[in-house]
Amino acid sequence: MSTNADVESLISLISSSARVAAAEWQRTGTDVPPLSEAVTHPIDTATDVVALQQALRTLEGACEHLTTLLSPPGSVIFRRTFNPDTHLLRIAVEHKVPDILAKHPNGLSLTELSKIVNVPELKLGQIMRGLATRHVFVEVNTDIFANNRLSHSIRSYLPNGLYALASRGLNETQSAGSNLYESLCDESCGPSFEAKDSPFMHMARKDGFEGNGVFGWLEANPARRENYAIAMIGMGYSCGGLNVLHAFPWQNYTSVCDIGGSVGTVSMPLARKYPHLRITIQDREEVTQHTIDHWASNYPEAVAENRAHFVPIDFLTGAPVEGCDLYYMRFILHDWPQSDAQIIVNNVRKAMSPKSRLLIHDYMITPLDRKSGLVEAREHGIEPAPEPLLPNYGAGRARAHCMDIGMLLQYNAKERSLTEFLELATNAGLKFEKHWDLAETSMLEFSIA
Incomplete structure (x- = not known):
């Protein structure tokens, strides 16, 4: 395809995807408000935004692609290196x-x-x-x-968690980013994939912290630990993480174990929407009491009706509660290097019954070469972006790569490709059932092999 043909194709993608996105806003019954107005809109905290985000990933990818295509290289490089x-x-x-x-x-x-x-x-x-x-x-x-x-939208007292999310990104993540080059050049940290040697921990040690990882650092810094918990609520809204409430058939199941569920970022809205579910939230012992307090304040009926249970876990050393229909992990495995992630999945497998399903909800790194993308489409139903976009939507999936680098900076970990998820599952004795396209994120469903 010629460059001129690419330009026309990109213009067409921008036009069609923008119309779909605008229609999703109008589906709520109101028009898109001007950026200049300090107002909220129902879609700001909507939990069913898959169609909107699918349109936006095409729109963002096409706009960035077209602008880069039509700009002199020097202009693009300047914007990307001097962006404050x-x-x-x-x-x-x-x-x-x-x-x-x-x-x-x-x-x-x-x-x-x-x-x-x-x-x-x-x-x-x-x-x-x-x-x-x-x-x-x-x-x-x-x-x-x-x-x-x-x-x-980022006033600090709002319940949407976006202020805390911004604070975490602008402090822990960005400060670690400024130390990435130095940590990679360090003889000890550079070649290491251990959490204690991440760029963030390399920086924290310079500041006198002697612990082994980010979670230990959070325990030593209670204010930042509290910010982290609230930031997870912001993650739900910013990445469309609550799309899963509508995309998956929860009504067909009776019990869910939310592994690493924090204060119940997904579990609480899930319990509200599907009151028949019996939900067990498992996280580190120091998090569990905070979770109990959070539910007592925000949804005491679920606790009183015995629909919500709170069980501490160290998922590197023990298995979750046995016999649940669903084992759900959102943004958990990306915190851990491959060896530890394998231990976590192995431990979940130990708790599963023949009817159980493991749901891994995460950002997923998709191929940048169209040949591999077509293989994924044929074998697993994961469609690449339309041409001439990059197969992974380019800027339309930039947040997946932001998170990938964020995991590197903080934990020496990463977001994973489908191949890497399948390797974890196969090694644990699980088989792939389905990919759930949640637009911004993905959810992979596995059963016992």
């Missing part, structure tokens, strides 16, 4: 600028905002304009800023 977004956003998040501006719906002057956050007015102006240029905040008049749709 995370640095600017960290200032706004750490100083809780969205909270401050929420009290001033008509806008607040840089002079007044500067006094509140204790950042020089001139520098703050540079930061706020950089963010507003990327649609975070809006400059309503010269040197007067207000919240817009994006900044409105």
Whole structure:
């Protein structure tokens, strides 16, 4: 296909996918609100957004592909090497600028905002304009800023968890990223795949921490541990992780074990939607008491009706509770290197009965070469992106690769390909049943072989 034909194909993909995405917004009964308005929309916290996200992965992939195709290389390289977004956003998040501006719906002057956050007015102006240029905040008049749709969504007191998610990404993940080159050059950490040698831990040791991994670091830093738990709620909304409530036939089962379920990010909405389910949440002992308190405060009926149970587990040394219909793991295996991930899957297999299913819900790394993508489509029903997009949708699946690098930075771990998931399952005596396309993420279903 010629380059001109690629351009026309990309324009067509942009047009068609944008119309589908807009229709999904309008399906809620209201139009898409302007970015400049500090408003919420029902779709912001909707849990059934598979169709929207499928359209967006094509739209994002096609827009980025077309812009890169039509831009001189120097322009693209400049944007990617001088991009200050995370640095600017960290200032706004750490100083809780969205909270401050929420009290001033008509806008607040840089002079007044500067006094509140204790950042020089001139520098703050540079930061706020950089963010507003990327649609975070809006400059309503010269040197007067207000919240817009994006900044409105990361107020720290909202229950959506997005403030905590942003805080985690901008602190633990980005700080580890700044140390990636140094850790790779380190004679000990560079060749290691152990959690204690991740870029984050390499940095933490420089700061005097003597533990073995990120989870130990979180235990030593209670405020960041609490932020981590809330950030998992934000993950559910940001990646469409709650699509699974609608995509999978939970009504056909009676019991679920949520392994590594934290405070019940998925389990609580699952229990609300399917009250017939008996749900067991298993996580580290230090997390379990926090989970019990969370349910007592937010859904005591499920506890009183004996529908929710809380059992500590170290899934590297023990098996989960036996006999459940479903064993569900969301964003668990990506925290661990392959050897530890194999132990976890082996332990789950020990608890499963012949009728049980293991559901692994994670980001999945899909092939960048179309030949391998077609093999996956033929054998496992995972369709590659339409041409001329990259087979993995390119920018449309960028968050999968952001998470992949995030796992490297923090845990010396990774997001996995289908082949790697199948290897874990086969080695544990499990067989592949189905791939559930949740647009942003994937869920793989396995049974006993």
